Structure formats: C-alpha cells, structure tokens
Amino acid sequence: MSTSSRFAVAVHVLTLMAWAEEESLKSDHVAESVNTNPVVIRRMLCELAESKLVVSQTGSMGGSRLARQPEDITLLDIYQAVESRGVFALHRHPPNPDCPVGVNIGSVLNEVLDEVDSAVESVLANITLKDAVGRLKPCVRTSGAKTVGVAGMRNLSATAVTKRKNGKEHTLSARN
Amino acid sequence: MSTSSRFAVAVHVLTLMAWAEEESLKSDHVAESVNTNPVVIRRMLCELAESKLVVSQTGSMGGSRLARQPEDITLLDIYQAVESRGVFALHRHPPNPDCPVGVNIGSVLNEVLDEVDSAVESVLANITLKDAVGRLKPCVRTSGAKTVGVAGMRNLSATAVTKRKNGKEHTLSARN
DNA sequence: GCAAACTGTAACTATATTGGTTACAGAAGA
DNA sequence: TCTTCTGTAACCAATATAGTTACAGTTTGC
Numbered sequence: 001m002s003t004s005s006r007f008a009v010a011v012h013v014l015t016l017m018a019w020a021e022e023e024s025l026k027s028d029h030v031a032e033s034v035n036t037n038p039v040v041i042r043r044m045l046c047e048l049a050e051s052k053l054v055v056s057q058t059g060s061m062g063g064s065r066l067a068r069q070p071e072d073i074t075l076l077d078i079y080q081a082v083e084s085r086g087v088f089a090l091h092r093h094p095p096n097p098d099c100p101v102g103v104n105i106g107s108v109l110n111e112v113l114d115e116v117d118s119a120v121e122s123v124l125a126n127i128t129l130k131d132a133v134g135r136l137k138p139c140v141r142t143s144g145a146k147t148v149g150v151a152g153m154r155n156l157s158a159t160a161v162t163k164r165k166n167g168k169e170h171t172l173s174a175r176n
Numbered sequence: 177m178s179t180s181s182r183f184a185v186a187v188h189v190l191t192l193m194a195w196a197e198e199e200s201l202k203s204d205h206v207a208e209s210v211n212t213n214p215v216v217i218r219r220m221l222c223e224l225a226e227s228k229l230v231v232s233q234t235g236s237m238g239g240s241r242l243a244r245q246p247e248d249i250t251l252l253d254i255y256q257a258v259e260s261r262g263v264f265a266l267h268r269h270p271p272n273p274d275c276p277v278g279v280n281i282g283s284v285l286n287e288v289l290d291e292v293d294s295a296v297e298s299v300l301a302n303i304t305l306k307d308a309v310g311r312l313k314p315c316v317r318t319s320g321a322k323t324v325g326v327a328g329m330r331n332l333s334a335t336a337v338t339k340r341k342n343g344k345e346h347t348l349s350a351r352n
Numbered sequence: 353g354c355a356a357a358c359t360g361t362a363a364c365t366a367t368a369t370t371g372g373t374t375a376c377a378g379a380a381g382a
Numbered sequence: 383t384c385t386t387c388t389g390t391a392a393c394c395a396a397t398a399t400a401g402t403t404a405c406a407g408t409t410t411g412c
Binding site for chain 2: 003004005007008009011012015016019032033034035036075087088089090091092093094095096099100101102104105107108109111112115116119120122123124127132135136137
C-alpha cells in the first residue's frame with residue numbers, strides 16, 4: 001500500500017529526540033541514525049515544526065528538539081503531520097456517472113474508507129512517544145543516558161554506517 | 177499514503193458483479209463502469225481469480241462473475257487479493273545499527289504497524305459485498321434489475337463517459 | 353472449418369510520489 | 383568574520399501505478 005516510509009522515519013526521528021531528552025539534535029546526527037541524507041531529515045523536521053511537534057534553531061549550536069513532552073505527543077499527531085491522505089485512495093478518475101453502480105460506489109467507498117481511517121487513528125491516538133521510548137529494549141537507556149547514549153553515538157560515522165547497496169535485502173522486514 | 181486506487185477499483189468491480197447477480201460481465205463492460213481501460217480490468221480480474229474471488233471464461237460469450245455468493249466475500253478478502261503490503265512501510269534503508277534507537281526502532285514500529293494492520297483488517301472483515309450492494313442508493317436496484325440495470329448500461333459508450341482531461345479536478349473526493 | 357467475440361498477457365509509455373543529492377542563502381555563536 | 387547550523391530550491395533516481403497497443407489462444411455458433 002503505502003510506498004512511503006515517511007511515518008516510520010518521523011516516528012524514528014521523534015523517538016530519537018524523546019530519548020535524547022532536552023538535548024538539541026543536529027540534522028546530521030539524526031540522519032546518521034536514520035541512515036539517510038540530512039536534507040531528507042531537515043525537510044521532515046520542517047513539516048514536524050509546522051505541526052508544532054518540534055522546534056528548531058538555526059545557526060551555530062542550533063538543532064531541533066521536541067516542542068512538548070513525549071507523553072503529550074501521540075503517534076496520531078505524527079501521522080497527521082506527515083501523511084496527509086487517508087489509508088486508501090479512491091478512483092484516479094471518476095467512475096461512469098451513467099452506470100448505476102459507478103454513480104454510487106464513491107459514497108459507499110467513502111463510508112468504508114472513513115471507517116478504516118478512524119480505526120487507524122484510534123490505534124495511533126493511544127500510543128505516545130513516551131510509550132515508544134519505553135518499548136525500546138530496556139538495556140538501551142538505563143542510567144546516564146545522555147553521556148552513554150547520545151554522546152556515544154557521535155563518533156560512528158567513520159565506522160559502521162550500513163552501506164546502501166543491495167537496498168532490498170537490507171530492509172527491516174518483509175513489509176517492504 | 178496509498179497512491180493507488182487498486183482497492184477502490186477492486187471493490188467497484190466486484191460490487192458491479194454482485195449487483196449483476198449471475199450474469200457474466202465482459203471486461204469492456206466493467207471498464208466502462210470504472211472509466212478505465214479494459215486491460216487494467218483484466219489484469220485486476222486475473223489477480224481476483226487467483227484469490228478465488230471471481231471465475232473467468234475465455235472465448236466468445238465469455239466474461240467474469242463472482243466465484244462465491246456476495247455474502248461470502250468480505251472487503252478483507254478483496255484487500256488481501258489486491259493490496260499485498262501493510263498500511264505503512266518501514267524504512268527504505270535499515271537504520272543505523274550502532275545507534276541505540278536505530279537498532280531498536282524497527283521492532284517498536286513493527287509492533288505498532290501490526291496493531292494498525294489488525295485494526296484495518298477487522299473493519300474490512302466485517303463488511304461483505306452484499307453489504308456494499310445494499311449501501312448503494314436504494315433506487316438503484318428495485319425490480320427487474322437485470323434488464324433495467326446491467327443491460328441498460330450497455331449503450332453508454334458514445335454518450336457520457338467522462339473525458340479524462342483535468343484528472344485532478346474530477347476525482348471523487350478530497351482524498352486524492 | 354471459420355469468423356467473431358472474448359480473455360490472458362507482454363511490452364511499452366506516461367505519470368506521480370518519494371527519496372537522495374548538491375548547492376547555497378541566511379541565522380547565530382565564538 | 384569564521385564556523386556551524388537550518389531552510390530551501392533545484393534537480394535526478396527509483397519505484398509503483400495506470401494507460402495503451404498488440405496479439406496469441408479459447409470458445410461459440412454458423
């Protein structure tokens with residue numbers, strides 16, 4: 001269905017920020033974690049800032065951080081910020097209005113797709129960023145996170161960023 | 177999200193067949209209702225036949241019809257037949273395995289996306305093709321449907337098939 | 353047997369969306 | 383003023399879907 005990873009990346013970015021607590025993160029740093037280009041991240045951060053989920057600061061010592069506490073940001077907020085259209089699309093071109101089915105199928109489908117969208121939204125509304133951080137493996141952030149964790153990731157770039165050849169074989173799961 | 181109208185078109189096609197009852201429909205006829213090319217319809221009918229939702233007959237007097245009764249086909253069956261991947265995709269490239277968040281975010285997301293997929297599927301599982309036909313405006317099929325309805329649509333092609341220039345303005349709703 | 357009416361399918365093009373990349377203007381700290 | 387950031391434009395690449403033409407093969411009915 002969705003050929004886009006926008007929601008997954010947005011959740012990743014914001015989870016990283018929640019995990020980093022008050023620390024302001026650079027787009028280069030986030031991009032390293034997501035394994036993509038910093039501009040892709042900055043584009044997404046602009047969208048997230050428009051939806052008031054993050055605040056960014058230009059200039060030296062700038063960066064981005066969450067605009068609210070992790071427990072006050074739900075996955076629905078993130079979904080709405082980066083995935084504008086509903087789960088399914090309707091016909092690309094309108095059906096034949098002179099066919100008794102064609103002229104009516106749109107409203108039937110709209111009812112169904114609204115039900116589907118509501119179901120998705122109610123799942124996402126019940127998960128906060130705080131929950132997401134909590135679901136990361138417990139060993140990740142026990143104590144002294146700011147030093148062990150975020151700072152500890154800084155010097156990765158030369159060593160272990162996965163190379164992107166063979167993209168398909170490296171995707172996270174059978175979903176892609 | 178989904179840039180595809182595959183699910184919408186598949187529901188349209190099968191609703192048309194349910195509405196036509198036992199009558200076998202030609203791909204040209206279906207394409208006229210959907211307002212697309214017959215080959216697009218035949219491709220989709222092949223997928224639906226693989227999932228045992230329709231049966232097709234080649235040759236003169238051929239065509240396609242439902243393989244089961246409308247009350248025994250759910251929208252979930254249709255969804256699974258034409259939309260293989262889940263609602264959301266994961267990262268296009270795997271995140272940085274040396275970032276404590278990157279290495280764990282995949283399993284967190286998979287949990288969430290499974291919940292979302294289940295919610296969608298449970299909505300779709302509770303709607304049958306018979307329901308969909310019933311939701312078409314009641315005036316559509318009151319009595320003598322086979323003669324008034326399906327046959328009555330046959331001679332449309334010259335008159336009122338919406339032209340496809342200005343595609344965007346003509347889509348069914350704000351979804352697209 | 354043969355023509356007509358169908359489906360199934362290959363091959364190609366068109367279109368749209370997303371993601372990746374380079375480049376650069378402008379902001380802000382040192 | 384130099385450096386380090388964000389914001390953003392412009393472009394290319396990759397992918398998925400849809401539209402189109404063409405044709406082989408099947409079935410019906412004369």
